[in-house]
Amino acid sequence: MPKKVDHHARRTLIADALMRVAADRGLEAVSLRHVAAEAGVSSGMVQHYFRTKDEMMTFALGVVGERIRARIERGLAALGEASSIRAQVRALLLQLLPLDKTRWAEGRVALAFLAYAAGRPSVAAKPAEDAALMREFVAERIRTARAAGAPGGAEPSQAATALLALVDGLGLQILSEHCPPDLAVSVFEDRLDALFGRE
Amino acid sequence: MPKKVDHHARRTLIADALMRVAADRGLEAVSLRHVAAEAGVSSGMVQHYFRTKDEMMTFALGVVGERIRARIERGLAALGEASSIRAQVRALLLQLLPLDKTRWAEGRVALAFLAYAAGRPSVAAKPAEDAALMREFVAERIRTARAAGAPGGAEPSQAATALLALVDGLGLQILSEHCPPDLAVSVFEDRLDALFGRE
DNA sequence: GCTTTCACCATGCGATCGCATTGAACGCGC
DNA sequence: GCGCGTTCAATGCGATCGCATGGTGAAAGC
Secondary structure, three states: OOOOOOHHHHHHHHHHHHHHHHHHHOHHHOOHHHHHHHHOOOHHHHHHHOOOHHHHHHHHHHHHHHHHHHHHHHHHHOOOOOOOHHHHHHHHHHOOOOOOHHHHHHHHHHHHHHHHHOOOHHHHHHHHHHHHHHHHHHHHHHHHHHHOOOOOOOOHHHHHHHHHHHHHHHHHHHHOOOOOHHHHHHHHHHHHHHHHOOO | OOOOOOHHHHHHHHHHHHHHHHHHHOHHHOOHHHHHHHHOOOHHHHHHHOOOHHHHHHHHHHHHHHHHHHHHHHHHHOOOOOOOHHHHHHHHHHOOOOOOHHHHHHHHHHHHHHHHHOOOHHHHHHHHHHHHHHHHHHHHHHHHHHHOOOOOOOOHHHHHHHHHHHHHHHHHHHHOOOOOHHHHHHHHHHHHHHHHOOO
16 A cells, blocks of 8 residues: 555544634635635645545534534543532533633534534434433433432423523524623523532 | 615515525525525626625525514514513513424524624624613513512523523524424423413 | 616626546555 | 555636626606
């Protein structure tokens, strides 16, 4: 075999450029040529690693998902062993809020992709699956917290849906600048208090 | 003056076509030609009523906002005079959830516009203003409900932000099919119960 | 009746799009 | 050292884009 090249690394490099373009010029500015220019490579090379634009988009969407997943995992790991359920759920969902520059840009891209994926079921499948897993995770935590004496309320899976929706909504408000980040966090913490008790 | 034509009606006709295209083929399929074809007019006419594509987009966005506003007003009016505060807030926010075909399509368009308006401050200004008004409306209702004995909680304006965010998030989940509409409604009603008491 | 004014259409320009094609450069197995 | 397959750059095709242009037809004003 000739020239050994790390395919995945190259694809990720290109996907990064795509996200940079999408974050500060909008998804409609994402074209093979623009992405190639942003990545500092030829457009021929982009085509070499992604046969179609859709393939490139889908891959980039996957990268965003993977980044978020990794950040969540890191956040949970940084919590240590004997952390409270509230702290775990808090750590998980806080990673979904666009509170710093990185996550803000990522949120912008995610929003653009959300609109892009609407009506492309094959593209939306993976994120939907991730969301379902997350809901189940949160629901499970609520169940065990309730068993340990946390105040009751709606059905756990329903409460999880509500909490996820609240976080999504807060993220949206931050991205569209309808709400300062710290207000969003405080709203989020209030809801956490109601579910798991104040700490 | 020659031929009298209702400018606003023509523009609305075109905006309607734009929304139909955006709803079922995505915002990136919105072009002067496609919109014109969908509206059954020549592309020259579209250009006659909108000097630039951006002007057309902005107008269409305004139409969506106006539709939502009108629907809210109708919903509130249908409530009659002596309706409870809970019923008023419920009527307002229920109009924001994409519960039927019409509102679902509208939600899709709104989502696409949200991504479009990101990074176009002049486009995003009007929706931001509307959102602020709505938050103030809800906050005010919460204040008067509290004065009349409703259970306390977070600061009214903060509670309003939370409720708005929840509705936004639920809308998102419905649009991306992460959550069936009736579950979203039930989640929403639970939150209403917590704020204003069950009825 | 002639001009003016507005509504509308047809055409096309320059740019950009996604993508296919072609071929050169390069490192490996033989 | 020679063929071979991978990597990547160059080029161009056909389609489509936003938009400018110039023209036509019809109603209103004098």
